Amino acid sequence: MSPTDDDDRRLLEQLLEVARADAPPVQLGERVLDHVAYRMRLEQFAGMRPARRRVALGVAAGVAVAAAAGAFVLLRPNPSHEPAIIAAERARPASGGSAQPAAAAAAAASNQPAAPVVDPCVERVVANGSAPLIDDFEDGDDAVLPLDGRAGFWRWAREIDAPGTAPALIPLPRPDAPRGNRLALHVKGGLLVDWGATVEFNFRPSCYDASKYAGISFQARGPGRVYLAPREVEIIPIAEGGTCDHDCHNPHVAKIDLENAWRVYQVRWADVRQRGAARPPLDPTRLHSIAFLIRPEDTPYDVWLDEVRFIPR
Numbered sequence: 001m002s003p004t005d006d007d008d009r010r011l012l013e014q015l016l017e018v019a020r021a022d023a024p025p026v027q028l029g030e031r032v033l034d035h036v037a038y039r040m041r042l043e044q045f046a047g048m049r050p051a052r053r054r055v056a057l058g059v060a061a062g063v064a065v066a067a068a069a070g071a072f073v074l075l076r077p078n079p080s081h082e083p084a085i086i087a088a089e090r091a092r093p094a095s096g097g098s099a100q101p102a103a104a105a106a107a108a109a110s111n112q113p114a115a116p117v118v119d120p121c122v123e124r125v126v127a128n129g130s131a132p133l134i135d136d137f138e139d140g141d142d143a144v145l146p147l148d149g150r151a152g153f154w155r156w157a158r159e160i161d162a163p164g165t166a167p168a169l170i171p172l173p174r175p176d177a178p179r180g181n182r183l184a185l186h187v188k189g190g191l192l193v194d195w196g197a198t199v200e201f202n203f204r205p206s207c208y209d210a211s212k213y214a215g216i217s218f219q220a221r222g223p224g225r226v227y228l229a230p231r232e233v234e235i236i237p238i239a240e241g242g243t244c245d246h247d248c249h250n251p252h253v254a255k256i257d258l259e260n261a262w263r264v265y266q267v268r269w270a271d272v273r274q275r276g277a278a279r280p281p282l283d284p285t286r287l288h289s290i291a292f293l294i295r296p297e298d299t300p301y302d303v304w305l306d307e308v309r310f311i312p313r
Contacts, residue, residue: 117243120233121207121286125149129212132310134290137171137183144201150208152201152289156187159194169199174306175221176262184219184306192299199305200291206241207233209285213310215268216290221304222258227293228267229253232286242288250275252282253293258303266311 131147135154139145144152157166171183187199216228229251236242237249252272256265269282290308294301 117238117245119243120205120241120288121209123205124207124209124285125203125205126209127212127310129312132213132312134216134308134310136181136307137185138181140171140183142168142170151204154185154199154201156197156199158189158197159192174304181306184304186304187294188300188302190300192294192296194296196296196299197294197301198291199294199303200289202241202289203287206236206288208287210287210310211285212313213284214313215266215271215311216308217264217266217311218308219262219264219306220256220258221260221262222302223260224258224294224301224303225298226256226258226303227253227295228256228265228272229291229293230269230272230282230284230287231289231291232283233288234283234286236288251291251293262304262306264307268311 127148127150129148133145133147134150135144142154144150144154154169155166156169161167169185169187172186174182174184177184185199187197189197210230216230218228220226231251233242233244235244235248235251237244242248252274254267254272256267269284272282273279274282292303292305294303
């Protein structure tokens with residue numbers, strides 16, 4: 001073995017020792033290593049001896065594990081449970097994992113102009129304000145009530161779900177249910193470290209004018225914390241039916257600290273705000289969806305939701 005090979009092996013051992021000292025979760029390291037292996041297969045080592053190829057791959061893997069460890073440190077939950085600012089809602093696996101639409105990427109690669117963005121609010125549904133109840137879950141299905149032009153389906157998306165597999169959310173028997181109120185939504189899970197989880201539905205079609213209403217009311221029970229997010233089309237990526245091509249998934253939100261007993265919460269449009277300075281207020285004429293976000297720092301979680309409705313003006 002040449003002196004250069006000995007140097008490479010020592011470097012590899014040093015890198016691996018550093019990585020082991022602050023190792024990330026196994027699943028995070030595996031994702032990084034899989035990506036490194038894939039890229040290394042694509043980039044052929046022309047003219048490199050087989051032994052050197054193995055050492056180079058090992059060095060790259062060691063660096064990747066160390067980088068993953070650093071990423072895990074950055075993503076660890078905040079033990080104070082009091083984030084200094086509102087964190088951006090991160091892109092979820094069900095969206096395909098990229099905020100840049102495939103058509104725009106292909107156009108950029110071929111030096112062709114991207115197709116014009118179609119505003120989904122050209123064909124918006126305009127609420128008349130006569131039926132504020134979004135869903136009381138008493139029908140036992142995953143669809144919102146077909147009132148005031150609304151349509152959509154509840155789902156429970158989590159960072160552990162494979163792309164496109166977020167399950168439909170079916171109501172369950174409500175604990176300590178008052179008479180005539182038998183069912184509610186229930187989500188429960190363990191520690192999350194990436195973007196968290198969400199209970200949500202998208203309006204169909206994907207633009208709803210709720211300006212005849214003043215906000216959103218709901219019943220909930222914890223313990224836990226959720227962020228209510230009425231999401232405009234402007235923060236949804238183009239590939240997901242919105243108009244956003246940068247800084248996407250940054251919704252207006254209101255923080256809700258839940259109690260152990262059922263309670264009614266009301267959030268008016270003026271109560272929600274967006275991450276960043278000098279951001280415009282929510283425009284309720286351009287709603288794409290309504291979500292209850294659960295951040296990683298607020299996991300494990302155990303949340304019940306019921307009687308979701310708009311607040312009449």
